[in-house]
Amino acid sequence: MPLGKKFFSQSTVDLARALLGKYLVYGDLRGKIVETEAYLYHDDPGCHASRGMTPRNAPMFGPAGHTYVYFIYGMYHCLNVVSGKTGEGEAVLIRALEPIEGLALMQKRRKTAKAKNLCSGPGKLCQAFGITRKHNNLNLLEGSPLNGGLHIANSREKPEIVCTTRIGLSAGQDLPLRFYIKDNTFVSVF
DNA sequence: CCAACGATGGTCT
DNA sequence: GACCATCGTTGGC
Numbered sequence: 001m002p003l004g005k006k007f008f009s010q011s012t013v014d015l016a017r018a019l020l021g022k023y024l025v026y027g028d029l030r031g032k033i034v035e036t037e038a039y040l041y042h043d044d045p046g047c048h049a050s051r052g053m054t055p056r057n058a059p060m061f062g063p064a065g066h067t068y069v070y071f072i073y074g075m076y077h078c079l080n081v082v083s084g085k086t087g088e089g090e091a092v093l094i095r096a097l098e099p100i101e102g103l104a105l106m107q108k109r110r111k112t113a114k115a116k117n118l119c120s121g122p123g124k125l126c127q128a129f130g131i132t133r134k135h136n137n138l139n140l141l142e143g144s145p146l147n148g149g150l151h152i153a154n155s156r157e158k159p160e161i162v163c164t165t166r167i168g169l170s171a172g173q174d175l176p177l178r179f180y181i182k183d184n185t186f187v188s189v190f
Numbered sequence: 191c192c193a194a195c196g197a198t199g200g201t202c203t
Numbered sequence: 204g205a206c207c208a209t210c211g212t213t214g215g216c
Contacts, residue, residue: 076210
C-alpha cells in the first residue's frame with residue numbers, strides 16, 4: 001500500500017525512523033529502506049537549508065512527502081523525502097536499500113552482480129533506480145498522478161534501530177541523526 | 191585489509 | 204574559485 005499524507009506529516013526525526021523497513025518502489029524496482037539521515041531546519045549546520053532558501057534547496061521548503069533530489073560531486077544523485085512544516089527546510093536522506101525486486105536491472109545499471117553493492121549508499125541507490133534531477137520535487141503521496149510511479153510502500157516490519165552520527169559531512173558531524181536497521185548487511189557503513 | 195585520492199560538474203560567494 | 208549529504212580505484216601493508 002502506498003503511504004499517504006499522515007505518514008509524512010510526523011516530525012523529521014520520527015519520519016527518518018519510520019521509513020526504516022518501508023519500501024521504495026519505482027516501476028518494477030523495489031527496495032527496503034535500511035538506512036536514513038535526518039536534516040533539520042533549526043540548529044543543524046549540515047542541512048542544505050540551514051542558510052536559507054536557494055534555487056537548489058527550494059523543494060526542501062515545500063510540502064512533506066515530495067522528493068528533493070540533488071546532484072553531487074559531478075556524477076551522483078541523492079534522494080531525499082521532504083519533511084517538516086512547509087516553509088521550513090527539512091528532509092530525510094535515503095542512504096541505503098536492501099534490493100528486493102528488479103535485481104537484474106539494478107545489476108545492469110550498477111555494472112556489478114553483487115547484491116550488497118547495488119543500493120548500499122545514496123549515490124548507488126539512485127544509480128540502481130535510475131533516479132536523477134528529473135525526479136526532483138515529485139509528489140510521493142498516494143493518488144498523485146504526476147509522480148511517475150515513484151512512491152513509498154508500507155510494511156509491518158518494526159525494525160530494531162541503531163542511531164549514529166551522519167556520514168560525509170563537514171558541518172554538523174556530531175549530531176545523532178543517522179538511523180539504520182540493526183544487523184542489516186545492506187547498510188552503507190557499519 | 192584500508193587509507194588516500196581523483197573524477198567531474200553544479201551551486202553559491 | 205571553493206566547496207560538495209559520493210564512489211571506485213589505487214597502492215601500501
